[in-house]
Amino acid sequence: MxxxxxxxxxxxxxxxxxxxxxxxxxxSVVPGSIVSSMSDDADPQVELRMKKQLGLxxxxxxxxxxxxxxxxxxxxxxxxxxxxxxxxxxxxxxxxTLQLIFTAMAFSVVIGVPxxxxxxxxxxxxxxxxxxxxxxxxxxxAKFWLGLVLMYLFALKLGWLPSFGYGxxxxxxxxxxxxTLGVSPMALFARTTRAAVLEIMTADFVRTARSKGMSETRVxxxxxxxxALVIILTxxxxxxxxxxxxxxxxxxxxxxxxxxxxxxxxxLQRDIPAVQGSILVVVLSFLAINxxxxxxxxxxxxxxxxx
Amino acid sequence: MTGAPLIEVEDLRIDLDDGSRRxxxxxxxxxxxxxxxxxxxxxxxxxxxxxxxxxxxxxxxQPLSIGGGTIRFEGREIQHLSAAKQxxxxxxxxxxxxxxxxxxxxxxxxxxxxxxxxxxxxxxxSWREADKLAVEALASVRVPAPERRVKDYPHQLSxxxxxxxxxxxxxxxxxxxxxxxxxxxxxxxxxxxxxxxxMRNLCAERxxxxxxxxxxxxxxxxxxxxxxxxxxxxxxEERGSADIFRAPSHPYTRGLVAxxxxxxxxxxxxxxxxxxxxxxxxAITNFPGGCRFNPRCGQxxxxxxxxxxxxxxxxxxxxxxxxxxx
Numbered sequence: 001m002x003x004x005x006x007x008x009x010x011x012x013x014x015x016x017x018x019x020x021x022x023x024x025x026x027x028s029v030v031p032g033s034i035v036s037s038m039s040d041d042a043d044p045q046v047e048l049r050m051k052k053q054l055g056l057x058x059x060x061x062x063x064x065x066x067x068x069x070x071x072x073x074x075x076x077x078x079x080x081x082x083x084x085x086x087x088x089x090x091x092x093x094x095x096x097t098l099q100l101i102f103t104a105m106a107f108s109v110v111i112g113v114p115x116x117x118x119x120x121x122x123x124x125x126x127x128x129x130x131x132x133x134x135x136x137x138x139x140x141x142a143k144f145w146l147g148l149v150l151m152y153l154f155a156l157k158l159g160w161l162p163s164f165g166y167g168x169x170x171x172x173x174x175x176x177x178x179x180t181l182g183v184s185p186m187a188l189f190a191r192t193t194r195a196a197v198l199e200i201m202t203a204d205f206v207r208t209a210r211s212k213g214m215s216e217t218r219v220x221x222x223x224x225x226x227x228a229l230v231i232i233l234t235x236x237x238x239x240x241x242x243x244x245x246x247x248x249x250x251x252x253x254x255x256x257x258x259x260x261x262x263x264x265x266x267x268l269q270r271d272i273p274a275v276q277g278s279i280l281v282v283v284l285s286f287l288a289i290n291x292x293x294x295x296x297x298x299x300x301x302x303x304x305x306x307x
Numbered sequence: 308m309t310g311a312p313l314i315e316v317e318d319l320r321i322d323l324d325d326g327s328r329r330x331x332x333x334x335x336x337x338x339x340x341x342x343x344x345x346x347x348x349x350x351x352x353x354x355x356x357x358x359x360x361x362x363x364x365x366x367x368x369q370p371l372s373i374g375g376g377t378i379r380f381e382g383r384e385i386q387h388l389s390a391a392k393q394x395x396x397x398x399x400x401x402x403x404x405x406x407x408x409x410x411x412x413x414x415x416x417x418x419x420x421x422x423x424x425x426x427x428x429x430x431x432x433s434w435r436e437a438d439k440l441a442v443e444a445l446a447s448v449r450v451p452a453p454e455r456r457v458k459d460y461p462h463q464l465s466x467x468x469x470x471x472x473x474x475x476x477x478x479x480x481x482x483x484x485x486x487x488x489x490x491x492x493x494x495x496x497x498x499x500x501x502x503x504x505x506m507r508n509l510c511a512e513r514x515x516x517x518x519x520x521x522x523x524x525x526x527x528x529x530x531x532x533x534x535x536x537x538x539x540x541x542x543x544e545e546r547g548s549a550d551i552f553r554a555p556s557h558p559y560t561r562g563l564v565a566x567x568x569x570x571x572x573x574x575x576x577x578x579x580x581x582x583x584x585x586x587x588x589x590a591i592t593n594f595p596g597g598c599r600f601n602p603r604c605g606q607x608x609x610x611x612x613x614x615x616x617x618x619x620x621x622x623x624x625x626x627x628x629x630x631x632x633x
Contacts, residue, residue, distance in 0.1 A: 203410065204405060204407055204410035204411045205410060205411055205412055205413040205414070207366065207405065207411070208405060208411045208412065208413075208473075208476075209413070210366055210397075211364055211366060211397060211398060211402070211403045211405075212397070212398035212424060212425060212428060212476065213393075213394040213395065213396070213397035213398030213399055213428055213429065214394070214398075214424070214428060215390075215391075215394060218428075222416075222424065223413050223416070226413075226415045226416070227413070227414070227415055230415075300415065301414070301415050302414075302415060302460040302462070303414060303415075303460070303462050
């Protein structure tokens, strides 16, 4: 198990390097720079000096080498905009993002998975039909629109929840963004769970369980659930990645001070070190979660064991 | 034969609902099994033997359903019992072993737990007691080191071991009837013999009747006292297993017996082709009128094409459904 973990950690290094390189190349070909984003008619002399100061006049490969060398020592560089170390900026932003993503995930799993189970027990029944209507709508609704509707309803009309911002970091600030972010994975989990359960219900071992004289509820509890978890877990793992991407929209919408809004602001102002750092953190978190999911597979399904 | 039979099936029909219409996948199925008796159902794939077994244990699922007839267990009709009452019989009094030991066990649950469930379900035991009983059950099917094996998962066991686990599950509550649906088809030949021997001995010790289902006439005749041969959803002949080899009566049975390879036949007769029955089994939706075997039968006459033969009792015991039986 330990050697498996070690190997998996080593395997992440090329992935990280590839991502860093890709972002670097992208930002060296997109037009504009931090200087042009600050002012439209800057004095060319000033622009040149600034570029020199920031190291932007070096060739891409030199900059890339310097960046990687610094990265190896844990230095993410210094922001062009705020002159803060990027690590410091990210440290401030990471907690709100994790809060948002994990709350959204918890919401979607807690609602979506049971919904799928209930739907699968009586396929074609009224609960099934309703659950699938919810699921299809959940997957089809655009997040920014849903966010606006929720804001209008719960903040503006009912006044139950704050419309945006992080406030004191309390739960009431978290609810709307987390629900907005969690609706589409919730819908996906409902559908995946339903499909998984329906498929497992036709398995031979379910027939064996029935031949033992078990009620359908027990068949599901003792035999179907754990098998379905393996499939559900895969979807959950993949959705973590997707949520990190979608969090960007939701964070911007709710002015949530997370990595996502940091990323958007940094991109708009060509603050390359901050962009690099944010993307790197997102990628690393994604890899870490995938690793965790792989370990969980082994816990749930004894056929999967890592040597 | 004293008292009521353990199980008595009378004129059972099993319907297949293909959405637009119902067709009888099996019909006119009648047989009885006494306590402790061994009875075999033989036939080709699709002849209706497995669905007959599933009907007995109440496990027919859409699109299959019981279309008529009665199933009496200890004299009591069970086909219309409530789901809860059926569950009390299932596993407890009537148990079943399936063909594929690879997939018939839950891959993510230790085998001991899958045996222990039986004691929790039917004997009101706590999990702790049930886990202990599971070790004993595993020992009784001659699995070595059962106290360690109970913690194993199905994929850690060989096919033969898995089928032993299935037997341990089936016999856990001391059922009166064990239905074995092709219990050894998925196993290799040497393991097959062991499993059959084990199943037969355990059932004999406990007085459990066996309903064995197989396409292998030789195997069934070897295990069972009486054999019923099914063809296209009907029982065509039912005999003592010695008789069925010595003097098969229905042309289909005769064809089956003739097509069995025999050790030493080459020395006696020289190199010969194995006999085969010409033609193929008709599809359920397209059974021929009259006797269903008539298109493949060498002796078929006009009556065979129009009138389904009734059951004729044979002098030597048993019955046959054929207008021209031997």
